[in-house]
Amino acid sequence: MNKVPESTTHFGFKTVDEDKKVELVAEVFHSVAARYDLMNDVLSLGIHRLWKRFTINCSGLRKGQKALDLAGGTGDLTAKFSRIVGPSGQVVLADINDSMLKVGRAKLRNAGIEGNVEYVQANAEELPFPDNYFDVVSIAFGLRNVTDKDKALASIYRVLKPGGRLLILEFSKPLYKPVSKFYDFYSFNILPKLGKLIANDSKSYQYLAESIRMHPDQETLKEMMNKVGFENTEFFNLSAGIVALHRGYKY
Amino acid sequence: MSLNDLFCAMLETSLNKLQQFDKSSKVQRKQLAENIIGITFKEFNQTLYFVISEQQIDVLNIYEGHVDCFIQLSVFALNDLKNNQKLTELIRNEQLDIVGDIQLAQQFAQLLTVIDIDWEALLADKIGDVLAHKFFYLINKGNKNIKNKFKNKKNNQLSLLLAEKNISPAPLEVAFFCDQVTEIEQQLLDLEARINRHRH
Numbered sequence: 001m002n003k004v005p006e007s008t009t010h011f012g013f014k015t016v017d018e019d020k021k022v023e024l025v026a027e028v029f030h031s032v033a034a035r036y037d038l039m040n041d042v043l044s045l046g047i048h049r050l051w052k053r054f055t056i057n058c059s060g061l062r063k064g065q066k067a068l069d070l071a072g073g074t075g076d077l078t079a080k081f082s083r084i085v086g087p088s089g090q091v092v093l094a095d096i097n098d099s100m101l102k103v104g105r106a107k108l109r110n111a112g113i114e115g116n117v118e119y120v121q122a123n124a125e126e127l128p129f130p131d132n133y134f135d136v137v138s139i140a141f142g143l144r145n146v147t148d149k150d151k152a153l154a155s156i157y158r159v160l161k162p163g164g165r166l167l168i169l170e171f172s173k174p175l176y177k178p179v180s181k182f183y184d185f186y187s188f189n190i191l192p193k194l195g196k197l198i199a200n201d202s203k204s205y206q207y208l209a210e211s212i213r214m215h216p217d218q219e220t221l222k223e224m225m226n227k228v229g230f231e232n233t234e235f236f237n238l239s240a241g242i243v244a245l246h247r248g249y250k251y
Numbered sequence: 252m253s254l255n256d257l258f259c260a261m262l263e264t265s266l267n268k269l270q271q272f273d274k275s276s277k278v279q280r281k282q283l284a285e286n287i288i289g290i291t292f293k294e295f296n297q298t299l300y301f302v303i304s305e306q307q308i309d310v311l312n313i314y315e316g317h318v319d320c321f322i323q324l325s326v327f328a329l330n331d332l333k334n335n336q337k338l339t340e341l342i343r344n345e346q347l348d349i350v351g352d353i354q355l356a357q358q359f360a361q362l363l364t365v366i367d368i369d370w371e372a373l374l375a376d377k378i379g380d381v382l383a384h385k386f387f388y389l390i391n392k393g394n395k396n397i398k399n400k401f402k403n404k405k406n407n408q409l410s411l412l413l414a415e416k417n418i419s420p421a422p423l424e425v426a427f428f429c430d431q432v433t434e435i436e437q438q439l440l441d442l443e444a445r446i447n448r449h450r451h
């Protein structure tokens with residue numbers, strides 16, 4: 001009989017060692033970093049911009065505050081955060097992957113965003129920031145890639161100020177059967193092909209489709225947030241639940 | 252997520268596209284940077300928040316912090332906002348309500364409405380100089396014709412409204428139409444009478 005290693009986790013549908021997952025995820029994002037933004041637009045038909053906009057509207061972020069855009073990748077949320085908090089505020093773009101950080105930094109500098117943004121390579125599970133530091137933490141399409149989600153949630157809770165908010169934007173469980181059927185077809189048949197066509201990388205997008213399936217559904221994630229201490233936790237289904245925004249407060 | 256988000260997204264995109272074409276707008280934005288302006292348009296009953304930065308204007312539909320200036324107005328008054336003389340008139344007519352820095356409101360209106368774009372140069376980039384020139388020559392000519400038509404109207408800035416009026420019939424036209432209907436009615440009655448007469 002095969003011995004099951006003590007700590008295993010899902011990499012998409014393949015079960016792998018936890019150490020290895022970090023490496024594999026890194027590989028995926030190294031290989032898509034350069035074409036990441038274009039792929040986002042094509043694969044979501046541009047709708048990811050509306051999901052992110054909704055997230056910003058729910059953030060309650062104000063002038064002068066501090067925000068952390070965790071797993072921020074190419075920095076879509078960071079750009080908006082930076083303009084909202086202004087020069088008296090601060091935004092940290094943190095990502096585990098330095099290729100994504102580099103693409104993000106180049107993109108934001110190009111757009112004239114400078115001064116109040118810092119770039120930090122960090123693992124969501126062990127955030128290198130002081131306790132009670134941020135007013136808002138966002139993690140958009142990042143949590144599903146994190147190996148130990150409970151640990152990441154606890155780490156986020158620690159760095160949030162009392163009164164601060166966590167926003168999790170992530171693929172979730174579609175509300176209706178037909179949507180879910182169409183969505184399955186799209187993500188397993190069309191998505192990897194498009195990935196091959198545009199980024200010449202079907203494996204990474206196969207991973208994307210599989211990692212979405214393994215991610216906890218709306219209620220489960222809400223429970224996970226409550227468990228580490230978040231209060232007034234709620235979620236909003238976007239695009240019929242294909243994506244959900246979870247919001248929780250630390251008091 | 253609602254239609255509101257979509258509306259904000261479209262508004263923000265088109266606003267910033269226009270701003271990009273106008274080279275002077277960056278300087279104006281720099282002066283207004285870090286200001287957040289809330290506007291409630293009477294027609295929509297919805298407040299939008301405009302976050303101004305050197306890079307662009309961001310449009311939010313929720314903002315929980317302090318707003319530097321809060322404006323309540325009718326869409327049609329936006330253009331008059333930058334005109335000092337009209338301001339009191341607008342407020343008196345209840346078309347406008349400002350809480351906060353009035354000057355800021357005016358500068359913002361200026362930023363939104365005085366957009367100085369060299370359309371001809373822009374179009375020339377796309378379709379070539381000769382065609383672009385021809386196109387704008389025709390447009391200007393058309394424009395002049397329209398302007399001549401409305402010369403005697405007091406305020407030709409409002410040509411939009413006038414054009415609208417032009418679509419809906421003028422009172423004389425309505426009267427004329429009614430006359431025609433009456434006439435046809437009469438003719439029908441006559442015809443009916445004649446047919447009846449032939450029957451007997």
Ligand SMILES: C[S@@+](CC[C@H](N)C(=O)[O-])C[C@H]1O[C@@H](n2cnc3c(N)ncnc32)[C@H](O)[C@@H]1O
Nearest residue numbers: 029071072073095096097100123124140142145
């Ligand atoms: C799909 S991208 C999302 C990027 C961006 N937030 C967006 O919405 O466009 C996911 C990002 O999560 C990062 N990531 C994966 N695991 C992470 C971890 N444990 N800690 C921090 N970032 C992580 C990846 O490097 C990648 O940049």
